[in-house]
Each structure stands twice: as structure tokens, then as C-alpha cells.
Amino acid sequence: MNIQYVQGKPLFTYINKNKKQYPYLTENIEIDICIIGGGVTGAVASYYLSKNNIKSVVLEKKRIAHLSTSVTTSLLQYELDDNLSDLKEYTTLENALKSYDLGLKALDEIEEFINTYGNKCDYKKRDTLLYTAKNDEINGIKIEYDLRKENGLDVEYIDESTNKYSFDIKAGIISKNGGSELDPYKYTNQLLDVSCDMGAKIYENTEVIDLVHHDNYVEVITEFGYKVKAKKVIVATGYNTNLFTNRNFATKTTTFNIVTKPVANFDGWEDQILIRDNSDPYNYLRTTVDNRLIIGGEDVDFIPDIFNENLANEKYEILENRLKSMFKDIKGIEVDFKYCGTFASTPDNLGFVGPDKKHSNLWYLLGYGANGILFAVLGAIMLTDLYNGKENKDMKLFKVDRFDN
Template sequence: MNLVSGDLYWTNINRIPNKYTYLSEDVNYDVVIVGGGITGALCAYYFAEAGIKVAVVEKNIIGYGSTSASTSILQYEIDNNLIGLKGLVGLDNAVKAFKLCNKAVYDIENIINNLDDKCDFILGQCLYYTNKTADIYMLEQEFELRKQYGFDVEFLDENTAKDKFSFPMKAAIYSRSGAAGINPYRFSHALIDYAVKKGAVVYENTEITNTYSENDGEVLITRNGFKIRAKKILVAQGFEARKYVEKNVAKFTRSFTLVTKPIKDFNGWYNKCIIRDTNKMYTYLRITGDNRVMIGGEDLEVGGERSKVSNLCNEDSVAKEKYKILEDKLRNMFPNIKDIEIEYKFSGLFGETKDSLPYIGVYDDLPNYYFCMGYGSNGIIYNVIGAQLLRDLHLGKNPPELNIFSFNR
């Protein structure tokens, strides 16, 4: 399957800052993190900082999997709005999930302060809008609920939005906090660099082909036959994490993304905020640290592993059509931005759960495994939460928030 396809922005504009050796001997660790993308990097950061003897094992190059196709939108909002999530998991858990996501944005700010690379991290605002009259009442109710629980929000109607944005909308929730952007590739490497300085070990180009239980721990076997013994295995993979659990945890889609060349003036784009519409298959937009527009969406369900969408190449007519739709949307939304020129086109496979929440914790059949499965548009935010909760779990604290993200929820 093509986890990512096309001309990838992050790995094109950034050189590989650090290279790590492959495993060439039998070793022992307290925790082995399988996966060297943004998920594994965040887990390595928090576990190493806590003094846990940890190793990261990546079958390819650090940050070259799904992380390389991430739009890295950081915000307290999730795929389900607060009203929708309330109907699925109850009001208390819905509010807790939103507040954990809001906290995670500022936790990333705190992490950045510890890193040598600031990774183009920029705090900002976000817009959740509709151009459908039928959605106005829902957005009004959503706004009142968010305001009731302390989120810093403003309601925009058709008229008040005209002064801020060049595209029409019937209503919107403008959030004045709880949003940010970052370069996920540089962030992954900076996190791992920090973890290594704290004692973590990283193995690139080291594929795990088998695992088995032994005494009170697990043994991981690499393709070259070397063994890693560990008390716990932390699964920090996206698509490949499914093979460990029988539960149907996520539906996978291919999402398409365009990135422009740097733009001089963002006329009609208030505060350069993150933008998302209310459509089920929504379109999202953000501005990068070097002033490019990144627009994504037009998701297609993957189907089987041998399906066309699973293995879609960038030159396929389906991909070209999706890119054309996104470019037309961008130009129609911002007619006053005159220097729009598309430079990168790529797509990636991403998972989404029924309630839009991640799976974090222990799976009943695998007591020596931790899972950090940050499926959904809020993947990086979810992985910050997951890394913190799994660290606390490993240290014997048993955080109650794990119930919100449990496999048994």
C-alpha cells in the first residue's frame, strides 16, 4: 500500500538532520517504541524525560512515513463537534476530550521551549464555518455549549464574517485560542534528538518481523534476526497498528493536499487562522511557517489493501481530479490573493474512528503492549495526550483519562 504518494512538502524542504544506525546486536530495554514518526517521537520524548530506558525502532527513516504527509494542524477541535461527541460519549467525556486537546496545544508550546529547533511553531486561532443555511442552528448551539464550558469563542454571522473573510459563509465559530501550526518533520527529529540526549536509543532501517512473549516481557525479532527484549512494547504506528488488535478500530481514507509557493499578502484571510468547514468530508486550510497555503481534504475511502485508492499514484486521473477541486476551492475562497501558485501535491492514508477519538492504552489480549493510535485530524494533539498518559501508566499512576480513549469504551 502507498501510505504516502506524490511530491511531499515537508521532506522536500527539509534535509535529514540526523541519521541513526540499524540494530546489529541483541539488546534489552524497559520500553521499545515501534514507529519513528511523530507518534513515536512524542512517546520517546516523554518516556526518556521520565528516566525510562527506552528505544525507538523504525523500519525506514525517521519521519518518512505518514508524518511526511501530515498537515500538522494543531487545535482543540476534533472531527466531531462538541454536540456530536456528547451524543456518542456523554457530555462529561466530550468536554474532557476537548479540554485535553486544548491543553495539548500549549503542552506543545512547552515542549518547543525545551528543543533546539522551534519547528515553525506558531500559536493562532481557528475558524469552523458553514455556507449552508441548514447548519446555522447547529453552529449556534455548538457555540453556546463551547462558551458555557470556557472555550474562548466568538460567533460570526453572515454579515460580521464579511469584514474578516473573502469567502461567503452563513455562520461560524471563531476560536481565539487553542490552535497552532508546526513543521511535523522537524518536530519529530527535534523530539528524538532531545530524547537521545536523555538516554533514549534510536534504530533506523530496522524492521520488526515477529514478536513473542517471554517470562515477564516481550521479545522483538528484526528482519536480520537480532532480538530486542523489553518489558513493554509501545505501538506508535498508524496504519500498521491495526494488525495487533482484532477490534475494527478505524476506517482509513486517502486525503489529498496542495501546498502553494510562498504568498506575500493574505488579503481576505483574517489573522491567517486555521479554517475548516462543517461538511462531513471537510476541507481544511492552514498557513505554513514560510507563508505557504496548505489546503487538504477530498477524502476517499480506502477499501481493501489491493484497492486502487490504497495504492493510488499521484499521476492517476482520480488524484488529478481531487487536486483540481482543491485548487479551485482555494482560488474561489481567496480571489484577492493574486500570487497563488501550486508547488506540491501529495496524498496520504489516515484513519478515523467512529467517535473521532483515538485509542490509547492497553488492549486486553496484549497486556505487555501500550498503544498510541492517534487516528483522526488531530493526530499530533492526540499523540501528545497519548504519550503523557502512557508514560504515567508505565510509572504506575493509572490516569483516569485513559477511560475516555479505552479500547473498551
Template sequence: MDLLSGQPYWFYKNGVLHAYPFLTENIDEEVVIMGGGITGALLAWSLTEAGFPVVVLEKRHIGMGSTSGSTALLQYEIDTTLTELIDLIGEKQAVRSYKLCVDAIYKAQEITQSLAVDTHFSLRKSVYYASKKDDLEMLRNEFDTRRKHGINVDWWDAPTLREHFPHLKKSGAILSHDGAQVDAYRLAHALFQHCIKKGAKIYDTVEVIDIQHHQRNVTLILENGFKIRTKKLVIACGYESQNYLSKRVVDLNSTYALVSKPIPQSTLWYQNALLWESARPYLYLRTTDDKRVLIGGKDEKFQSAIKRDKLLRSKSRLLEQIVRKLFPELPFTVDYEWCGTFAETKDGLPYIGTVHEHPDTYFALGFGGNGILFSVIAADIITDLLRGRRNQDAPIFRFDR
């Protein structure tokens, strides 16, 4: 699948951080991870730390799938509000899924702090505003629900919102105190380099063309003719993972993003908070460590990469106009623009775990608007499952939910 087009900012900023070898032999390994993006990297880190020998296979260059185009807002809020999720799956599991995402923010912080490389992780507040007046009641109910269940939020009425964002003429917002941002491309490489030092083997430009399941192991057939035999396979191929499932679990969308040139002031708006709105599809904004504005959104249902790419220029101009309207005082000039494909599920939650049709295979499908945090959760769950431990949260994300 053609996942990205245009100029994904994180690759242009960082360049080729590391080179990884090409696999040219048959090998046996206890655990193989298919996917060399941020999800595969977090899984490799978790499993390596737990003492598992790990091999990672990526058909592109490391981090050059969706990870290089990730806008990397780390928000506990999923694409389905907590209020809606309670109606869909029940209060206990809905609240637990939200709190797992809150915990994942601080787990991600711990992971980044343990690495030798600065991945530009930083904690951020998040402002979730009503796109129109008709959304205000829904947003207020969502605030009450979060507050009731112990999530750290404040309510901003219109005057309070205008006090912090003078040009944001909206009727109200939820201020969340738990949020973060990171350079996902840089983080993926840092995690893999850490794993390599602990004995993991990372290969890229290696494509798996067939997966054969046997009674006690799985054999992967590579495009170059070599084979890998493993006791356990973990599929972390992002939105392409649907290719390995007979049952459709996702809908694909096209999304658009751009980044400005650096702006010569350290604080671009209130505490450089993450910004997003109640409309669906929604807009989202963040800043970067080098003082740029990143804005994304204006999603469309995915039809083809060609149709997605044709809209890039018009969508970018629209996003640029929105930024200029929201922050007219900022000297905003577009520097990079790109588009990509992402997937969403029926309830906004990821799919993590096993399916009957693929023995000894585990899926980490961190779909949706906060896939990085879902990947942190997936890494914990799958590590427990491979250890033979019961994970009490695994049922929330099972395929047959």
C-alpha cells in the first residue's frame, strides 16, 4: 500500500538516521516482529527488555511507512468520546481504556527518558474545543463524564477560552492536563538502536510474501527466497495488517498535514498545548521542538492513493487558511506538506491479540488517532501473553469483542 505522499516532515528533518542490514540467509528465532515503524519498535523494546530474542522485518526502510508521517500527538482521548464509548462497550471497559491511554503517556515518557537519544518527547496540555454551538452540550457531558471517573480536566467557557486563545471564537472547551508529543520517527530509530545493543536483529527492505503456519512454529517466506522460522510471530504492520486478516476490522481514510517554517518565539500559543476540535473529521494542531506549527486533518474516505494525492494541494491551502485565521499574529509560512492513509475501527479502539486463523501469531493494530499510545498498550499486553501471563486488559481489545 502507498501509505504516504508529499514531504513527511520528520524524515526531512532527521534524514537517514541509521542503516540496517538486508537479510541474506535462513534463520530461526524465538520471536519475529513484522513491521519496522513505531509500533514494531515499541514491541521490540518491550520484548527485548523482557529477555526475548527478537528479529524485526520491515519491507521499506525503517520508519518510512506511516511513522515518518505521524503527527505524533499523544492524547489519551480516542476518536470515540468516553461518553459514546460507554454506550458502545460499557462503563467499566470504556473508562479502563481511557485510563490505560493516560497511563501510556507516562509510560512513553519513562521509555524516552531511558534512551540515549533525545526523541523530543514533552508533556503537553490538550484543548478540545466545540467546533460549533450545537456541540457544546455534548462536550459538557463529555467533561462531566471524564471528571466523574477521575480524569484530570477543567472546563473552559467561552470567555476563558478567549482569554487563552483570543481568536478562537468558540463556545467552550475541555482542558486536559494529560498529553504529550514526540518525534515518532526519531523515537522508532532510538528504540531499535537500543534493542540492537541488547541482541535484537533489525532488517529492512525485506518483504514477507508468504506466511506458513505449522503445528509448533511459523515459517516466513521472503521475497528473496530465504526463510525465517519462528515460535511466535507478531504482526505490527500498521494499516497494512488488514491484509493478513480474513475479517475486515478497519475503514481507511486519507488525511492531510503541513508544517510551517520556524517561528521566532518560544511560545506560539497557550503553553504550546495540543489543539483539536469536536467536529468529525477533526482538525488538530501542535508545535514542534524547533518552533514550527503542525496542523492536520480535513480527512476523506480513502478511495485510492491517486485520488488522495490529487487533493494534497487544495487540502494544504485550506489547512493554511485555518491556521492564519486562528493565529493571525503568527508569521505562518508553509514549509512541508504531506498526505497519508490511516485506519479507524468501529469503536475507536485498537485490535490487540490473536485470531484463530493464525496460530502462534499476535497482532498489534494500533489504529486511530492515538496509535502510538495504543502501541504502548499493545507492547505490554503482547509481552505478557508471550510470557504466559494473564493480562486483565487484553479482553478490551480482542478481535471478537
């Protein structure tokens, strides 16, 4: 089946013209950890392993950062897709709050990386806004605000009387320093550059076609017959895990994005705060360093081998109209990029990190949910600890089999 995870003209791979190229694998190698997948998740794993003197190789079947990583909006926020009180059916409030804490920790980790190696990926720390324009959702936002406030998060409540944005807000929560944004293509490549300097190996155009499991190692077989003998394998293949397991990890949807041409001002979008509304599915918005506006949302069920162009165009038009109606004071909004991609949600909004149930040397690092990139950071730290025999208590939140009966 020809599964299309990304469609359209993604902003980040398009604007980054000078693409670094990596070789393909032309020899058999022996290594501590083989990471399969060269998106942002594989790159983050490579960085944390290298930083901890664990020898790793990344095998990417096509080009580095050209699948989901090329379309991610890269809004990095500690909050989850659902509000705390809506998560209680699937997790405890304590766990959900722990996830917020972990999100903040992941944001700090990214900032520390930038402070150490320089800002080569248009990183910017941002406040975040969660809001509703509907009267019947005011109470839900108030509950979320109270829970965050009571639990020590730096939040401010806004309503119609204190709204400083150009769009309708009935209730909203501003989280101070609650997020950041970056260019995911540049970030992935910067992580890999740093990892390479510390000894990691990276191969593109090197598809993994099979794994042979042994007691103390795994043989990773690539398309042209070369093998990697690794003590552990990390699956960082994003939304496609069929080669490794029959497990259906998450509910997949397709989410749509449009990006404008650079605009002359941001009137009505104070501090270019990261924005998410409280709708289901929700809309998410950010700006870029070259003064573009991005809006995403309008999610539909993911159908693996079918791309419905008419539906996509309808969705892009809805997003364009929504953007224009929210920001009437920003003149000359003109769409430049349109694309969509697969997105995976889980009941408790968290990704999956940890060993396979059957093969203990096969480890997953799957950043599912809206915080995929932050989960990749957290998971990479957890798997580094696991390799070093260090207990990481937070990993149980992300356990691969947590929804098994």
C-alpha cells in the first residue's frame, strides 16, 4: 500500500535550500544503538546518546527531516491536546500535571541545547494562549486556569474585557514562557551536526527492511544487504511502525496547514504568542522569523492510501478565511504554502517510549500527540537512562503497553 503521510508543499523543507546530504550505508557496522528514522525524533535520540558516550547510528530510508518533520508546525508547549479535567477518563490528574512538568523540562532542555550550540534553528521562546470564543466553553477554560494556577504554573486569565488580540475571546489562558517555536528542519540538522561531532553516524537513503532478534543484539538488515549489528534498536519511524509490530499505537488523523507570504505587521497578534483554540479539532497558529503566519487544524480521519485533493482544498480555504477573520488588521494576507500530514493521538495525549513486549532489545521512541517534539526529547533522555541501567520513573507514563487490557 502506498501510504502518504505528507502531501503538498511543506514550508520548512522548501525554504531551506542548502540541504545537507548524508551518505548511504555501504558496509556492515557494529554499534551500541541503531536508530531507525531520521526525523526530528531520531535526531534528538542521536544527540542524547552521543552526549552520553553511547555510540549510535541513524538509518533514514529517504532524506533527513523530509517526512512529518517537514510539516510540523513546531509549536512547542507544555500543555497537552486536551484540558486537564478532560483527561481524567484515561489518566489521573497527578499524571496529567506530571506531564505538564515534563513538558516544561523538555522546553528547558531545548533551550539549553540552543544556549550551548547556538541558535541555528530560528528558536524563540514564546508565551502561549489557549482560548475560546464560545460562551459554553468559558467554564472549561476557567477550570483549566484554576488547576494550572493551583499547581504553580505561571498563568494569566483573560476575557472579553482584557482581550488585547484582534479576534473574539470569551475566555483564555496565557501561559508565561509556556512554549517555544523553531524551524524543525534546521533543528533536526543541527542536532545531527552536533551528534556527528561527538561520533554519531548518519546514513540517508538507507531503508531498514528487516530485523533479526538475538538474545544480546539485533541484526538490522538494510535494503542493499548491509547490516548493522546493534545491542539495541530505537524505532523512531514516526507514524509508520508496521515493520516492527502489529500494535496499533494511536488514532491517526490528517491535519492541514497554510502559511502566508511574509506580512508587514502583526497588528492584533501581540508578541506573536503561540495560539491554540479550545475547539475539537482545534486550530493552532504561530508566526515565523521571516514574518509569515501559519494556521493549522481542520483534522479529518486519516485514510492510508487516499488523498482527497478537493477535501484538502476545502480545508485550506476554511483556514485562510479563519486567519483573515481573526487578523483583520494585518493587511495583505496571501497564502504561499499549503500542506497536510498525518497526526496521531492517544487517549492520554502522550507518546510511547520503551521496550517492545516481545523483543527486549527493540525500543520505541514515538512522539505521538501535539507535543511530539517535546516527547522525543523526554523519551530520548529516558532511553539513554535505560541503556545506562538508570531507573527513570517518568518512563512508566509513556509505556508502550499502557492501554493493553
